[in-house]
Amino acid sequence: MSIVEEFLELKEGTDADVLAMQVGDFYECFGEDAQTVSEELDLKVSEKSSHGSSYPMAGVPVDDLLPYLKSLVERGYRVAIADQNETEDGHEREITRVVTPGTLLETTDAEARYLASVVRDGDWGVAFVDVTTGRFRVTTVGDRADAVTELYRFAPTEILPGPDLRGDGDFLATLRERTDATVSLHESGAFAPGKATHSVREQFGESALRSIGVDAESPAARAAGAALDYVAETDAGVLASLSRLQPYRADEHVELDATTQRNLELTDTMTDAGGQTLFETLDHTASAAGGRRLRAWLTRPVRDRRELERRQEAVGALVDSPLARDELRDALGDAYDLERLASRAAGGRADATDLLQVRRTLALVPDVADALTTVPELAESPAADVLARVDRNAAADVREKLAAALAEDPPKTLRQGGLLREGYDEELDELLVEHREHTEWLEGLAAREKERLGITHLQVDRNKTDGYYVQVGRSETDAVPDEYREVKALKNSKRYTTEELEERERAIVRVEEARADLEYRLFEELRSWVGERADLLQQVGRALAELDALASFAEHAAVNRWTRPELTEGDDLEIEAGRHPVVEQTTEFVPNDATFGASRRFVVVTGPNMSGKSTYMRQVALVVLLAQVGSFVPANHARVGLVDGIYTRVGALDELAGGRSTFMVEMQELSRILHAATEDSLVILDEVGRGTATYDGISIAWAATEYLHNEVRAKTLFATHYHELTGLADHLDDVANVHVAVDGDPDSGSEDDVTFLRTVRDGSTDRSYGVHVADLAGVPDPVVDRSRDVLARLRDEQAVEARGSASEPVQAVFDVESGEYTESNRGAETDGASEGDDTGRDDALDPATEDVLADLRDVDVNETPPVELLSKVQAWQERLEDDR
Secondary structure, three states, rough: OHHHHHHHHHHOOOOOOEEEEEOEEEEEOHHHHHOOOOOHHHHOEEEEEOEEEEEEEEEEHHHHHHHHHHHHHHHHOEEEEEEEEOOOOOEEEEEEEOEEEEEEOOOOOOOOEEEEEEEEOEEEEEEEEOOOEEEEEEEEEEEEEEEHHHHHHHHOEEEEEEEOOOOHHHHHHHHHHHOOEEEEOHHHHHHHHHHHHHHHHHHHHHOHHHOOEEEEEEEEHHHHHHHEEEEEHHHHHHHHHOOOOEEEOHHHEEOOOOOHHHHHOOOOOOOOOOOOHHHHOOOOOOOHHHHHHHHHHHOOEEHHHHHHEEEEHHHHHHOOOOOOOHHHHHHOOOOOOOOHHHHHOOOOOHHEEEEEEHHHHHHHHHHHHHHOOOOOOOOOOHHHHHOOOOOHHHHHHHHHHHHHHHHOOOOOOOOOOOOOOOOOOOOHHHHHHHHHHHHHHHHHHHHHHHHOOOOEEEEEEEOOOOOOEEEEEHHHHHHHHOOEEEEEEEEEEEEOOHHHHHHHHHHHHHHHHHHHHHHHHHHHHHHHHHOHHHHHHHHHHHHHHHHHHHHHHHHHHHHOOOOOEEOOOOOEEEEEEEEOOOOHHOOOOOOOOEEEOOOOOOOEEEEOOOOOOOHHHHHHHHHHHHOOOOOOOOOOOEEEEEOEEEEEEOOOOOHHOOEOHHHHHOOOOOOOOHHOOOOOOEEEEEEOOOOOHHHHHHHHHHHHHHHHHHHHOOOEEEOOOHHHHHHHHHOOOOOOOOOOOOOOOEEEHHHEEEEEEEEEOOOOOOOOHHHHHHOOOHHHHHHHHHHHHHHHHHHHHHHHEEOOOOOOOEEEEOOOOOOOOEEOOOOOOOOOOOOOOOHOOOOOHEEEHHHHHHHHOOOOOOOOOHHHHHHHHHHHHHHHHHHH
16 A cells, blocks of 8 residues: 555545654645645645556654644644554555644633533533643633633533434524634534543542532533544553642633724734733733633633632732732742643643653742741741642652653653663663763774874774764875775765674664653653652642742832722722723823722713723723732722622624624623623623614613612612613612713813813703814814804704705704604795805805715714714714815
8 A cells, every 4th residue: 555545545434634644754745634734824835646646745844843833723623643653564654633723732822722512401511621731720610601702711622412413503603703722623422411420530539529519411421421532533652640639619700702802902803903901901911821720810810709819818918018029020030830840741742841840830939938938027928828828748759750860961852862861770870871982982092093003094983874984184094904894985085884894883883772762751651650640740830820920910019100909799880090000001091990889889971981980890891800909909909898799781793794783782792781680799880872873772771770670689880871861860770970071171172172172960960062083083173163053042942944055054943842753845945044144055065065964964963873873973074085
């Protein structure tokens, strides 16, 4: 069977997208696979002939496979690896693993790489597996929205939907909208209760499910079993890194649905325009594992007050100990990702460099301990307790064994020798001594022969073709002795060998092969020994990561003058001089207070666009979130009653491509909040109802306010332009008004007369500043001036004429009291447009402006959604600018 035929046969037996088959020192792809990797990885394509046919061929050296494999997998490809084994009959190749986005063990990214499995059977079961760190988490949630929230939290790279979800187009579409994960369809049988339970018990023990309170036939157990089966099918070795099945309850964490995580820009910004996320702002971690822990804390805030206060005390001690904090961060900066190194060792994938990194990281533990004990207050804080949870004696034993075993600079490959130190193994030492004797003889051979033969230009060397040889310059070849046998003639010299030299060469080759085989066997034993201690290494890795995240919080708090919030179990939320944690990094920020309590649960926020209402509401939500991850907060003082969820409806992100209008998205998000929020939640609503006609919008906003106030009872910030809602404070007990202050008169006609103070004060605003904002946005002066005129007439309940062109100045008159238009005859005199009176005419207007005003005449403000109005104004502005 030819190589190409063997490749095609192996490819037919796998459902992987691409097969990489080892052929000697290369991994080769043929046919369509070669074209695929060529296009994706920019590899050169050549041709391979087989039985009269020609096939495209592309390949990479065996030692260089990893970066190419990683690139393919991160693009969503499933890649099968067929390794080559030596047999008596030649070569034998078989597929040893299939690497997928969720099972790539050899990643160097800082972020977690979760494989998720989801099952629906009444409740929803979700399992998350990170093969790179050995983490395995399972939970049960009540509905689809909660399942999507958990998936968004963990941000998996690959998702396995259960058989009952594969025909759910809406769910699959939501997965693709809300995550960047590859959706893979694993065999249905793996999700069956019997097989799934068997997989879990085989991996974690007979009593594993019972010990964590998970029913054997529950959706959570089925999701866990299917995930294990998938990992086993793709790469059995990876299972060794999964040693603990950890349950968690979604209600242990603050509910942060996908919309809220996006709106608050925790790990991703809402637009592609740049800016920092909260994670990027707070991330001062020194290690990849520390950054991963920080990200997990931010996306999964907890509700356990004791745990939060433990973190706060640790952060406070680190804030107060700047020198010790610097020492700690310096030490952690040299740490490698021990959780992932442990998984590689357990999975049989660690090389000598990986184990060397394990040794060096374990060697940092005493330095970290010293940094935590230099200051008494720090030594007595929970920060020191983090390391106390680690079995430091066992960690020291691993470090010492690796120090005794590993060479300081081991080779990249495992089969060429040089991996281990002399003194580690007696048999190996004997081979090393014998090898040294032979090499010393060879190293001295040239000098001895020069002296014996009197030849000046003589050297001893070695290459793959000729082996060891003696090379003599042509001018002196007459002096070589009879025992020299010529092996090659060069232009200026000749190469010779001798019987003794050949004997030495055979001895060296024999010793080197024996040494390489022995070292590989010893290294495998060492790697297996380390892998058996993966739990210990992951324990140390988790401790170092936690300290790194705590130090990051402390560093940011110290530099930015953040304070420790007081946590309570009540309804309190008092923020004094709060700031937005991200915006304050680039702006001279105006701090503001926020107050909630038993009789102040619903706060209506009014004020002009661009005045800072949305920023104010987001900063309140972020202060609460930061308090519930154990961080200090950007405020002079904060008293935070713990919440069970943070829900936001902020902004209008159109999803027209998905067939959902802005208003539909708005209503779906509002529905989610009204159903999910409780009296222990924090709700942020920005301009509910603005996506539809004005009266409809007011009605929806009004009804939502009443429902949240009367039924849900959540702490709520509600920003609105519907001033009618501010009157509810006089009739609903727990409603209060605040407004963003403005200094100046917006009707003066000069933008210099109005200043947005960014200060939030009690009470409602007394007017709208929409015309002023239009002026700031660059809307043409004729439109702004006309808007001021119409606004003044509406406020005074005067009739407003609908103006036409210069030849037909007045088309109709709108009566404010009746709400109806009265048609006007051409040239007829009307109020404000009588003959000889030019107050109602725009004789000097250019045609473009006249067209814009004509369009404006046809717009019914009360029936046009604000978003559509803004679009029209933008179009008018562009037409006027083009005409100029």
